[in-house]
Amino acid sequence: MSKVIIAEKPSVAKNIADATNSKTRKDGYYEGSEYLVTWAFGHLLELFDSKDYDEKMAGWRMEHFPFVPEAFQYKVKSDPSDRHKPDQGAQKQLMTIKALIERADVDGVISACDYDREGQIIGDIILDYLKVEKPVERLLLNEWTPDEVASGLKKMVSNEVMTPLKDAGISRQWADWIIGINLTSVATLKYQRGSGKALNIGRVLLPTLKIIYDRDLEIENFVREEYHKLTGTFKTPSGENYDGIYTVDGNDKFEDIKSLEAVKTALAKKRGVVKERIVELKREYPPTLFNLSGLQGYVTSKQKGWTSDKVLKVAQGLYEKKLITYPRTASMALEESLVEKTQKVLNVHKRGLPYEKEIEFHTHKRVFDNSKVESHSAIMPTYVVAKGLAGDEKIVYDAVKNRFLMQFMPVAEHEEMTILTGSVDMDLPGQFISKGRRQLVEGWRQIEKIKSKENELPIVEKDDIVEIAKLKIETKGTSPPKKHTEKTLLRIMETCGKKFKNQKKKAKEDEDLNEASEDDSDDVDEGIDVDESDDQEMIQSILSGFSIGTPATRAETITKLKRVGYIGVKGKSLYCTEMGRKLVELFPVKSLFDLEYTGRLEKTLSDIGKGEVERNDFLEAIIAFTSVAVNDIKNDDFHVIQDLQVPHEGSLGKCPSCGSDVIEGKKGFGCTNWKAGCKFVVWKEDKFLKALGVTPHRNTIIKLLETGEVFSNNFVNKKGTKFSAFLRYEKNEDNDYFSWKMRF
Template identity: 70%
Template sequence: MKVIIAEKPSVAKNIAEAIDAKQRRDGFFEGKDYIVTWAFGHLLELYDSKDYDEKMGSWRMDNFPFIPEVFKYKVKQDSNDRSQVDQGAYKQIETIKSLINREEVTGVISACDYDREGQIIGDIILDYLEVSKPVERLLLNEWTADEVKQGMQKLVSNTTMRPLSDAGIGRQWADWIIGINLTSVATLKYKRGGSKALNIGRVLLPTLKIIYDRDLEIENFVKEEFHKLTGNFTGLSEGSEAYEGNYYEDGKDKFEDKGQLEKIKELIGKKEFEITEKIVEQKKEYPPSLFNLSGLQGHVTGKFKGWTSDKVLKVAQELYEKKLITYPRTASLALEESLFDKAQKVLSVHKKGLPYEEEIKFHKGKRVFDNSKVESHSAIIPTYMTAKGLSPDEKVVYESVKNRFIMQFMPIAEHEEVTLHTKPKEHTEEFPESGVFISKGRTQKVEGWRKVEKIQSKEKLLPALEIGDEIKLLKLKIDTKGTQPPKHHTEKTLLRVMETCGKKLKTAKESASDTETDADSDEDENEVDDVDDTNQDSEEEVELLKSILSGFSIGTPATRAETITKLKRVGYITAKGKSLICSEMGRKLVETLPVKTLFDLEYTGKLEKTLSDISKGEVPKSAFLDLIVKFTEEAVDQIKQDAFHIIYEDTSQQKPRGDSLGKCPGCGADVVEGEKGYGCINWKGGCKFVVWKEDRFLSSLKVSPSKQTVVRLLENGELFSRSFVNKKGDKFSAYLRYELNKETGYYSWKMHF
């Protein structure tokens, strides 16, 4: 008898059905040879800092940096009341413990998701329970009955998964170290009022910087004006249709000097023209690649209103747990070559009844099956299960995955591109030798895979003209246009930048349609074109794959959506339609926080790459954590030493503050009157400047500070009085300075005469 631990109840149910463990109990399923139980994702969580040391219960700048000697775990706390243990999680942990401790149980099978987080969900539970019985690992890409049965025949020892576990634990501990320390000191230093913290994170800040940089590009954009000359022509034969051509000279059709085009216009206004060249090209259009998670999120958020990348992931996860699609948190754009038979079976199920069923032909081409394009998990495809009773949201995601899969086995789309060169019949010295009007047309010859989602081809027909045909000029027009600023990031474009860690990769289509449009043009935000019209895998696609598969990225497919959602939730960015824009608080954070490394895409990419290398057994976890600790200690010191400024002030529940009495000599913040003294408003940021109303030293001199006293002290740096009284009761005159003791960090009075 063995205990199988699944990541969620729905997956446990799928496993139980496949292995005939049909008896439902409280917290598990039981069969003849197996007991199937489950977690609810993470049942355990890392200790809070105050769990290690009571003094960490209150945030004080002096307490940081704080690095635990040994990281410990506890049953997760109730999300509604952090002071209480989550009773559901506690009960399930006890259930798992009791099942494993049964005398007849000889071993455990971890069946959590086959990824970094899934590995540690199982491992942390097993370590917490101090399980000594043998542990095996079930590694699957989907939860259909066939896959579960096959997977149970190919179990591996959980010890072989140690590198993946190290990567997951390393990521978790690193984010705790950076998050706890830098969030605390940044909040103490730069935020006033309210209960919410300034969130500082390893993945959060570089993502914010991407949006900030794009906003800045837009604000600093300087429009460059240019001019184009367009001609309208027609053939001389009866019924010949008109067509349009753009004037080119030395290979360019955009001109800074409008006068240059006006001369050409005047020169050729009454000339006769002819076709001097006709180029006909037959082009193939391959379908866009299978989806990885970022691709699926970009496709859905770009095509459908009201969708976020986080929502796409949640719906995809539900479909995965319902056995309808394969593992969604993948970075791969192709299938493993071992999946030929499986893919053929899936295709045979889903093509039935389609109006273009006869055109769907299975093949083993490298665009679909390529081990070099797969990292851990293959691309997302449907399973052989047929979907029934899907919700509208589930249908959007499921149909997107299914259609993209079917596209791969449809005929390659083909179109014909025709280019006509129109020039004056008689060449004159005034007309440039390279001057020519170029017209382009496109005719779709084979729809192929475009039929699957009824993607309309953008046809532009040219009249049937041949070289030497005489042409009549109908009209010449000069248009003044201008370059346009880049557009704000959307979730689709942001995911691509995160996936490639900011590498500026362009597809052939993007390069051909740069941001040069009429000043008054208004592009339809809802128009989506996911089609890659290249004939072969372009250099950009190859570089994209290298970047994705190397692990050099910001976050992982599983975490990017939550990062974008969190940026909105904490108020660093706002969404306007599909556009993502940096908020005032987000801007101040980028511009103010002195730890610039945290915003560096290159640095963040290296950290993620290191985690990827740990998962492959190429780098030890300890080396990574040593790097994180050193970075955090230096970053905390940078913030502590930084000048005083406020990034965000929440005044909604804040008591009105008194007028400023002057600037603090220590940090430059305002000094105000409080109930017990006159202090710096930056006390949460670690500033110790305060003159107590019942100061012991001043009391011994028979004086007490007033507002005017503190104002003079701040203005002059010292106080003078003839009214000080010594121990004998005699009055005397002296100067007082209030100086910082660098050893203690506190201010004290110094007298001189």
């Protein structure tokens, strides 16, 4: 007897087929002596559209909402080129899976889709749709290497054990359908009537937009505050110079310049004295192993033009090629059961490296810690050696491999020196503080050639007398926060906006480095001092599920925000477009912008996956929320269409009648609001213009919409004589159509 294995994608099916010796390639599957290995193409099935449940929903009408079906149903996914027809490839593959399962020599099914809530429902929805009655087992793997597949097949679980994860996936899918279908439809009807484009409303989309909006507003409302600093340059007995910043009770920024001028004057021609010399040995651990958000943030900050969505797609490809472990993970550590496997992987990848002898395997809690793992361990390379990688794949693979190797390199060490300098001849309320740094052990920093900015101070002893060579007062100003990048946005989505110890420290350092350029501000991925080891609170927050979206969906959310025109990109910086701003400010369902509310929803989905919350309770709450939100939109007093208008690609300007976009078509230049009755259109074969010997072009229409009239000295009268005039296109007094008016 045989078992049917269903993989999520053809590439994964090929890996499983190779590992199980299922070598015979058939139409839609591989066959071996024990297994028939087939595949989906991600989701083969999709939820019914609202019109599939009720014909009246085919035309959007406000009175038909809110709409929630009595029972959700699935159909073969639609053809992307014609949504009215099922995708023929998906339909054929579904029938292949059905035929294989129904074979007389098949006594069971193995779901081998990705081990997450989305992978769980990809397999389960297919099995439910086909009404499979044969026993179903679940293959739960973190990578697709032959050893792991063979091992995983020996310790499968019944698919019934995975019911909570299925419930979480189904709840996410149905909740997003209920919110998306209802609120997108009603919002479009209310604010976008006749625009021809929907106003996208989503559970994860809007709070992410609000994060960017809030940062933009913070920057715009920022008030620069001036402060002053006094720097002293001191000369040691041996003739070496060092600088120090004047500080009183820990503060080196002064609002009152006069107090600094008084100190500067008092110290003129005086001598300094070394009050104290402090030397501390600091140890720096490497940054933690990557989870998906960390990998996306790292690569997008280093590589110009990269997006988090691109990083995910490349990482997914490497995973399917057996080169890295499962990338859609929130964890930054490895399960303790992976010790032996990890040592094997390390031995493979350290071979031949110039620092091979420095790499030593260990089982420290920074790397192996079950309390820091949720479902999937952090991303690491597999024992399969990558050959011939180039371009995008090499960039992502090297990032994962290098971060892995760093964990087993020596801890980096540097010496921090602090010199406190006072005055010999007078009592000062403060003192001059000088900071220096000297790298002693490069350690893990060698792997990516990370260099620290050395700032060595001269060797002085306490009570040494130093000459005050120079005193300088500088006036500076506080800096506004920087625009969000994909790296900073992903971290806020991951922790739902919570701030932690290390983040606060980083923010303080950024404030002190206000001369740094915006594009370079996120490029450094430093280690962690031993006395500031990983913030357990942050890690637990990430793993709790209290977040905006999941590791798998955050990149897609950012990409969609760009695609629908709610945010824009300049360099690495993200900003809220005018349309995005209007949506945040005017859309009445404010809870959808609330990070706390969205975080609770995502946390509840996580708890459903753990079997701690019932699916039906969650969905009842979503239905109740949607019903209230629909009524809030219906009763909203705001009616101005153009302020929330989605800009059309190729817009030439705004319609003088209704304010919608004017675009070029095959026969003319018309208002996109024509379905709602707007009559503004300039035909390319306009008879009046043709009689004048001119033809309207794009630039003509742009000028007309911008200034209200256009000038030409190429008009021709009936006698064939050229003349000059201004031409206007004005709405008729007795109807909604437009006519040409001439001004000489």
